[in-house]
Amino acid sequence: MLIVTDLTKYYGADLIFKDVSFSVGEKDHLAIIGNNGAGKTTLLKAILGETDYEGSIELVGGFKNTGWLKQEIDMQFSEDTVFEFIARGRHLKDIENKTTQAYEMLSQPNISDKEKEVLYAKIEEFQSLFEQQGGYTIEADISKLAQGCGLDEVLDSQLKELSGGQKSRVAFAQLLYANPDVLLLDEPTNHLDRATKDWIMGYINSYKGAVISVSHDEEYLRKTANKILLINDQDKTAELFSNTYEEFLDIIALRDEYLLKTFRNQMKKIEKAEAFIQKAEGSSGKRKKQAQSREKMLEKMKADMVVVPQKSKKAKISFDVQIQTEKSPLNVSGLFFSYGNHAVLKNIDFSVYPNERFIIVGKNGAGKTTLLKLINGILTPQRGSINIWNKAIIGYYAQEQENISDFNRVIDEVANPQYTEKQIRSILGRFNFSGDKVFQEVKTLSPGERRRLALLKLCVKKPNLMLLDEPTNHLDLVTKKILADALKDYKGTILMVSHDLDFLSDFKIDRMLMLPSGRIQAYDRDIVNRYYQEEQKNISEHR
16 A cells, blocks of 8 residues: 655745645555646655655555656657667666676685675575566567557667657556556556557556556546545645545535535625624624624634635636738648658648648657658658748647757746737736746746646747647646637637547537548548547557
């Protein structure tokens, strides 16, 4: 069992959360939910020992280790092949190195018999551990796991060559290979196509250990969680519910309704008491004593007032354009691009209409992000052409946010010569960046706040052609809805990659490009859904 007791976390003088207590046992699937910036990822880091905290965290009983699926894969290993990266999950290389070092020490001259005895014992221990960790079956084990995650075709590819979705699957495969007692999952369904998402949800439901997830994905929460930890970003406390997500939503709705009704009744009694006291002001005798009694009663009523949960301030997102689109802003002809010998885009031809909503559909690795990077000029076509209207102003929302500097302050990251600092501060406030938050370094932001900052940069630029790569990843449900409404009112052209069918349904999509075939047709949600279901079928059959 994992036991968390009175956990409190500060960043400098800023309180993130306080007195958080909960426990998870075998087969518990706990979902940590709350608004962006509430401290969900920080809580996971505390459990892993990657940040300091007050309170205690204990692994007891049969629980010995934890494993973390980070939101972003660690690209310091970008030169690793997929196989090598997955293998890091069990630290077999470290065991081999320790064994080699022990043998080297044995070969040293003048080594004593006692020292030899100690080294032989260590070698035996290392070899036993190597066998227990599957060192002699590593190729078969990873090959089987890669098939399950749909990665068998890229096992020899380097991480840097993969798409965002493929990297997410590799990170998940490494975590599964590590086989920890407690799985810590930070937005596990981000960057995933429909097929892989379904496979991962199924795997999590059958996992024999404990699972702790941070997610804004309602479908994932409904299908996997049997406990909910709600972090309140207003009073910095957390509350545990031993319920499914559906049950949790019902409980919260009923409780909020009850609290609001109780609050209103209490306010009526307070107003009545205050009115009586005011009328009795300056009186004497019996009426004065009654007023004094009411004053004491009023103090008690105010002390006993229920607290009505305040709704979090919503971001106000809107996108303007500098120049109205008069003609087709983008024409692509005969486009070809490959990574080494692996061709991801072949003879792609399409144009987008002024103010069109156009999406790109395809499984992970089909070239969706590559296509957006080619249009934005980050990559160069190897054959074919990309013609952009000379009055087009491109706004690019990158899936992995690589166009945002970690070391800039928030206010500096969005600085623009067309705006005064006062105007920038006003726009930051609309996106819920206010007070000292605007002077924080970008690297201190939560992933959700980072995404809001990227959207803010689009707002400031006023593009008439937006390239959006999975814009809803890491966004809370409220912000996702606000974004959909803002895009619905946007007067420019949108070219987007998204696996979020519910999000796409919130505004009218005109056409879609299907990759890798390059086929273009009118948008049809059912066709897209069947496409991803077919992908799931292919993965299942391949396993």
